[in-house]
Amino acid sequence: MRSSTSIRAWASALVTASAVAATSTVGVTPHASYSSSIGVLGCKVNTNRIAYWPMAVDCNNICVSLSYSGRQVYLLRIDQSGGAHDVSYDAWNYLITGKSATADPTAGGSVNMETENVDASKCASLINTSGSKLPLSAANSMNFLNSCLVEQAAGNASWVAENYVLYNILDPICTYGYNEVCTLTDWPDQNQPTCPHTLGDPVSLTSQPVYNIEYPTGEKVLAGSSASSTTATPNTANAASNMGCSSWLQCQSTLFWLMSMGAVLHSFLGSL
Template sequence: MRSSTSTRSWATALVAAAAVAATTTVGVTPHASYSSSIGVLGCKVNTNRIAYWPMDVDCNNICVSLSYGGRQVYLLRIDQSGGAHDVSYDAWNYLITGKSATADPTAGGSIDMETENVDASKCAGLISTSGSKLPLSAANSMNFLNSCLVQQAAGNESWVAANYVLYNILDPICTYGYNEVCTLTDWPDQNQATCPHQLGDPVALTSQPVYNIEYPTGEKVLAGAPASAATTTTPNTANAAANHACRSMFQCQSLLFWVLSMGAIMHSFLGSL
């Protein structure tokens, strides 16, 4: 008969083996411009601790651990990259040097690091909302949120469905809308949030700035501002994800409103002829 001591040892070994199996090695590159394909608001999270992984963002595995050289960070996985494993430049720089990119900026490309999915509670300190609930755009996050609510309604675990808050802010870099909480009180009959002001009103929002740490200078710059010469002349191979093309409506928000405005002006002009 197996002793209780040997049984515990066997169980401990299984747990350790499972932990090792869950850890994978990936080539990690620095990413300088905050974005979120599911509409997580940068003014409500730590934009220096974001993971941009190749796979879709799901309703549970939004927090990952990343380790290198004896250092470790937790990252919110709230955007999908074009294929690389990208992370905020500051996080990448810290893992490489032990210092923030603002203090000791370093240039470089893909470096092998160890990563694993961890419980979302590990990323609670990266979210500045009450109860560390995931801050989503009420106007532009409903497709993702709906998928998580459906998942929960089917009896499956959905961390996002149980831990979200909607804001009447249109874009992830928080340049349009109102800094106010909206409610979704009668889902699925109600598929649009109710807000104190008109939902999706593209009024300029200046009280919730989002900042990026520029690659490779380490300078703190307002998100959406023109890139400096140091950034625009950096070879793509050295900064694989710093200047992603406009992949989604969230990253094209300023351009979208400019196009709409110009269209209205041209329509008015032609109508007067």
């Protein structure tokens, strides 16, 4: 029979092995323009601490730890990249240099770093809402939210289903809609949130600006505005592609406006 000491040592080794297995090395590249494929609102989160991982965003693993050269940051994983492990330019710059991109901007490409999924509470300070609830677009996040609510209804853990708040803001960079909370009180019978104003009304919103840190200058620019001319080499991941509207994520303001108009039309037809 094993002694209690040997059993404790075996258990400790098992826990250590599990922790090591959960950590992986990935090539990390800088990303200059905030986006969220699930509709997380940039005006309610720290856009300088975002992870754009290749895998789809799920309902639990939305917070990751990233480490390099003795430095470490927590990142919200709320968007899916086209294949690279991208992070906000400021986070990448800090891990490389120990300084913010606004103070000491650095150019570069993929750098191997250590990452692992961590409890969502580690990213609470990155979310600027009451109770650090994940801020979602009421008009354009329902497909993702519904998947998390279904997961929870099936008896599975779903952090998002337990920790979300809906706003009547249409796009991730917060340029259209109303800065107001909406409610979803009778799901699944109620498949659209109720808001003080019309859901998805594409009225201009200027009180909730979102700023990007431009690559590689380190200058803060209003999201959605034309970035100033910069010089970037081909091996700087998607930082160069962020300078123009080269993908649907870069055209997200227009896309989310069109999606919101569809939501408004659906609501109107449903009331006839």
